[in-house]
Amino acid sequence: MAAILQINNVTKRYSTHTALNDVSISVNEQAVFGLLGPNGAGKTSLIRIINQITGPDKGEILFKNEKLNLKHIEQIGYLPEERGLYKKMPVGEQALYLARLKGLSKAEAKKRLIYWFEKFDMQNWWKKRVDELSKGMQQKVQFIVTVLHEPELLILDEPFSGFDPINAQLIKNEILELRKKGATVIFSTHNMGSVEELCDNIALINKSIKILDGSVKDIRKTFRTNTYKIVFKGNILGFTNALWTGAEIIEKQSDEDIHTITVKLLNGVNSTQMLQAVLPVCQIISFSEIIPSMNDIFIRKVSEGNEALGTKSNYTE
């Protein structure tokens, strides 16, 4: 798959700290890309560089294999984390203004706005002032303004904050819909649930350094710990004896004679061998591998990274 955006060795320094340190990321076309990292990791700095709000100190960015320049602004849609609207300005007029700033003609912008207002069932908001709308309603307006010019690259920073579950689902569906139509979405969030649900690929940034990237599927596979969950009926003592040194029991739960056990396989034992060992002593009800969630991976990688940087960061700060 071709890359729509290539970030090559980008470094950004502010007077007191480094926001991005030699970060390289490639974002594939027509995919949903998750840009993850704890607060202050440098995500917003990177997003602002892609939007050409600020420039990198080092490195370069290619948009469709072309050096990023001002004409690309109209091909990018950006929903910042800290987003607002003019409070006193009527909704329709405001949406029209923001769309025209992205290069749409007045007539075209109006046509598309009417379509979206109908789709989100907000036709009668046109003449309302923004300070008459609820926060969720304002978020809808902001989302529409972000996608109205049909950008090839959408950058959404924490798009679901402030939405109720129903509207969050609405926006999720729109994101997937837009991807189907050919858009690429960069998606920055702390909500790992939505990462697993939406993202094809991710990059994890911590303390200005990229510490992990790749497809969500592959990453989760790599982080497998050879851990399985087994539910069986039978004698727990017999089960434990049968495992012997091949596995370590991490967790056990019993409900009368039904037992739920989490085991980690040791000494190169594979799942088939383990099953063969325990089959004679119990009746297996279910058996599944535990694949780590993105949340676990996130926490593990970030704390690992912090430990590694621990002495160094104390030194610099």
Add this chain to the structure above:
Amino acid sequence: MSKIGLIIGREIKSKLTNKTFIIMTFLTPLIFIGGLALIFWTSMPEKIEQKVEVIDQTGLFASTLKGNEYVSLTFSNESIETAQDNFQKSDFTTILFIFKGSDGNIIPKARLLYKKSPGLAFKTYIRTELERIYYEYKLKANNIDPNIIINARQGLVIDMEKVNENGEIKNAEGVQLFSFAMGLIMMLFILMYGMMVFRSVMEEKTNRIVEVIVSSVRPFELMIGKIIGVAIVGVIQFTITTIITAVLSMVLSGIFLKDISAMKTKFDNQNAVVSKLGINAGAHLSNTEEFKDNQKMFETLDQLQKINFVEVGVYFILFFIGGYLFYSSLLAAIGSAVDSEADSQQFMMPIILPLMIGYFLAIKIMVSPESNAVIIGSFIPFTSPIVMMARIPQGVPAWQVLSSLVILYISFIFTTWLAGKIYRTGILMYGKKTSWREIGKWLFYK
């Protein structure tokens, strides 16, 4: 370029549809003209007729004290007590008692009784007339010809005339107040519209809409669009205000003009008599307070008419544009650096202080128009718009005006560039309290 147009358009529309703005635009000229009219109206002589019963114990005033068109005098020999008792029933509005000294001499002591408080003009009239008559009486009693004194006290006329570099004589006296007013208006305009830019920048920052906008346009374009937009709003507001003021003053002068032209005719007649009779013989006319007041007023009016208003107007616009751009770009930078108006105090000082200095220099111009401080102030861009405007109506060498303008415009290019750098970083900085050092660092961010 078309995006700057959009920004300008939005800026103008949001200001012009703002209720406070509309009210202020229409109210300001009303207050201004209303205030002027009030001052003018209260200073006009009252037209209330006063019927005065004069009880003169001395007998000196019966032949000398005269009434005028609003004051009619009736001399009576009643006793003070009777007159006082009958006063309420009589149709006199005031009673004037003039006392005699206990030794029979005339002493300057009188008493005025009235039903309704008479105006200042009436009181002044009675007082000055009594004083004058007593004064002349005293002179005569000592065998001094009053004309000697009057002639000796003849006011000295000094014509203040400035010769400019072309050898033309320009009358500088009397335009001072006008000049000062120009400087003051310049200061108020710069501050008013500069603050409009400041608020507009801060509004976008605190609304958090700015990040959406700067992902579509470059921050510098946004800042420039804002500054130009507010400037156009300023011009629109200024035009509306001027038109309303002009219309109102035309209407009002229609009301007052009769009085002024009557005064002018009377003054011209008196003036003619004085010049015909010569200073000595005409002294009885030219030495009255009224004549002197009128002389001053019509001289000032004459000199105001000599001011080249077109020249002043053109320079006003040029200096306003330069000064506004200079200050508003700095204010835009400050607006971008702070989170709330309360935080902006420490950054406002360097803006307000030079404006105040300009204002004080404009006052100084009235006292010593060509002092060193004034000349220096007319070249430093922080003060030059105000100081120059306060000097131009009095005549300033062309090279000074031109070099001052060039310095101002070069400086504004520099401040706009500087402000653009601060603005770009400032609008996206939240939460941290900004310091001067911090702002200094922003200048070097990429």
